[in-house]
Amino acid sequence: MxxxxxxxxxxxxxxxxxxxGQGTQSLAFMxxxxxxxxxxxxxxxxxxxxxxxxxxxxHPELSHSxxxxxxxxxxxATVVMSSHSMAFVPHDPKRxxxxxxxxxxxxxxxxxxxxxxxxxxxxxGLGLRFADxxxxxxxxVLTEGQSDSQHLRWFLMISADWTDCEWPExxxxxxxxxxxxSELAGFLRSNYEILRKERPTVSxxxxxxxGMKAVSGLSSYFNNMSIPFNANREYxxxxxxxxxxGLFPDLWISDLRDDHPNRFTEYQEDSSGVLMRFRLKDSAxxxxxxxxxxxxxxxxxxxxxxxxxxxxxxRALDSALKHQxxxxxxx
Numbered sequence: 001m002x003x004x005x006x007x008x009x010x011x012x013x014x015x016x017x018x019x020x021g022q023g024t025q026s027l028a029f030m031x032x033x034x035x036x037x038x039x040x041x042x043x044x045x046x047x048x049x050x051x052x053x054x055x056x057x058x059h060p061e062l063s064h065s066x067x068x069x070x071x072x073x074x075x076x077a078t079v080v081m082s083s084h085s086m087a088f089v090p091h092d093p094k095r096x097x098x099x100x101x102x103x104x105x106x107x108x109x110x111x112x113x114x115x116x117x118x119x120x121x122x123x124x125g126l127g128l129r130f131a132d133x134x135x136x137x138x139x140x141v142l143t144e145g146q147s148d149s150q151h152l153r154w155f156l157m158i159s160a161d162w163t164d165c166e167w168p169e170x171x172x173x174x175x176x177x178x179x180x181x182s183e184l185a186g187f188l189r190s191n192y193e194i195l196r197k198e199r200p201t202v203s204x205x206x207x208x209x210x211g212m213k214a215v216s217g218l219s220s221y222f223n224n225m226s227i228p229f230n231a232n233r234e235y236x237x238x239x240x241x242x243x244x245x246g247l248f249p250d251l252w253i254s255d256l257r258d259d260h261p262n263r264f265t266e267y268q269e270d271s272s273g274v275l276m277r278f279r280l281k282d283s284a285x286x287x288x289x290x291x292x293x294x295x296x297x298x299x300x301x302x303x304x305x306x307x308x309x310x311x312x313x314x315r316a317l318d319s320a321l322k323h324q325x326x327x328x329x330x331x
Contacts, residue, residue: 022057030054030069037077047077055085063087086122091115098122130194131201137174139200139321144184144211147285148204148244149177154293155310162304167314169321173200181205185214193227196234197331200324202317203235206243208277233323236316239309241277245285247309248292250275256291263288 007017009028017028037047054066067088073079081088090096093112098121102108112118123129131140143149152175159165178184184203195201205211215235222229231237239246245253253275257267263284268276280288299306 023059023062026054026057027062027066027069030066030073033073034069034076037073041076049073049077049079051079051081053083053085054081055083055088060087084122084126086119089115089118089122093118098125100125129198130191131199134176134191135174136176136195136199136201137172139169139173139325140195140202141170141173141175141317141321142184142187142201142203143175143177144181144204144206144214145179146177147289148206149175151244151247151289152204155307155314158297159307159310159314165311165314167318169200169325170314170318173321181210181214185218188218189221192222192229192234193225196227196324197328200321200328202320202324204313204317205235205237207237207240207246208243211237211243232316233320236313236320238313243280245280245288245292246278247313248296249306252292252295252306253278256288260284260287 007028008014009017009020009024011020011024017025020028033047033049037049040047051070054070055063058066063085064087070079070081070088083089093114096112096115096118098110098112098118100108100110110121112121141152143152156167156171160171178187184205188203192201205215215237218235219229228234238244257264257278261267263281264278265281266277266279268278270276296306304311
């Protein structure tokens with residue numbers, strides 16, 4: 001259709017269509033369909049377009065443009081489209097059908113009650129899972145923030161050769177942070193109902209006020225939906241009352257506070273001198289982490305008393321991931 005004349009595009013450099021990427025060429029072709037439709041309509045003719053997999057060669061931004069073009073085209077012409085992309089599934093379920101072969105080799109047509117059910121069917125047909133859209137692995141540990149993930153990865157690295165620290169479930173998953181306790185809670189509210197049926201997913205919350213508040217809200221929310229959300233099963237707390245740094249020995253925290261009091265915004269001990277709680281300045285978290293890790297790495301490899309809280313946390317995570325895998329296997 002386009003071979004009989006030169007077609008130039010500026011994006012931003014003006015060159016022939018044939019010198020553009022295939023995604024841009026596809027989008028230009030869709031625009032051409034509008035032009036043809038308008039000419040046909042001017043001659044009292046109705047256009048019918050059969051379009052196969054328009055998502056081919058399109059990156060996400062072009063996909064959004066393509067869906068808008070095709071929706072507009074559908075107001076002036078009849079458009080029948082096949083697609084393997086959820087971005088091209090119309091939100092009106094009346095406009096969606098699926099096809100598959102029945103046992104006798106005939107084409108079977110199905111309709112859907114909602115857009116969600118249509119996209120679920122498409123994901124299953126493609127072998128896609130909801131977790132794929134969040135770049136989650138075959139199993140996942142979700143943490144509150146980047147420092148939590150970094151600390152956990154570090155401890156798994158230095159304990160790789162320790163006796164009784166095999167933790168096969170914990171050493172396999174993706175460790176993904178969500179940007180804070182409330183952000184992790186929001187992510188779980190929106191997605192956990194689906195994720196828990198697809199892949200083993202366990203959340204690691206700090207035992208501080210923010211972590212406990214997030215878990216309390218989630219427990220109430222999921223309880224009302226009859227979705228399990230239990231400690232050491234669906235989520236794991238770090239040390240009670242503390243952020244991730246509290247998994248290191250109290251003495252180390254105390255020594256750091258004595259040497260660098262300006263790194264702390266809060267530090268409390270009880271009458272016997274036992275550490276009750278502390279808070280670090282955001283700007284000091286990296287330097288404190290490096291100091292704590294450096295001290296741990298300088299310890300005698302056979303003396304692991306400093307890692308008591310770390311070991312408890314990792315054992316709980318490994319056990320919870322195994323539990324989630326077993327539940328999924330029963331589905």
